[in-house]
Amino acid sequence: MRIQALIEAKKEWRAHIARVKALPKDYQIVYKEIQKYLFKVGPVELAHGIGLLSGIVDLFEEGASLGKGVLEVTGSDVAAFCDDLIKNSKTYADSCQESVNQEISKAMKKITDKK
Incomplete structure (x- = not known):
């Protein structure tokens, strides 16, 4: 990533955090937990900007x-709210599963080709 792109991304993140800090305290607490949850669950799109997180702040x-x-706004089950937000998103777990299955397929093909 170019330096200018990093600078712009950092500016965007700081503006995003300023919006979060302007929310009422209960919203800030839930936002931070949502952010932690999404970073753990790992929708791939989070690595490409703050679109999803920005949408949550909008809401x-x-x-x-x-x-x-x-x-x-979220309902009492905040994790279910998050899961619903990313239900059609590819996660890092999905990528990992695909990778494992591809490697096993390759290995099994080599074994059957040798027979």
């Missing part, structure tokens, strides 16, 4: 402006 800003509590 939270709207909920806060309407005077809703954060759990009124």
Whole structure:
């Protein structure tokens, strides 16, 4: 990645964090837990910018402006909320599973070709 692209990404991240810090405290707490969860679960798209996280902040800003509590926005099962957000996204676990299956297929093909 070029230096300029890194600088721009850092500016974008700082602006994003400023938006998070402007949210009500309950929203900030839930956002941080969502962020941790998504980083653990690993949707691949998180490595390519903050689009998903920015969308969550958009949703939270709207909920806060309407005077809703954060759990009124996400529901009480925040992990299920996250899973629903990424249900059609490729995760690192998916990539790892594909890689394992490809390696096993290659190895098995070599074994059967030798027979």
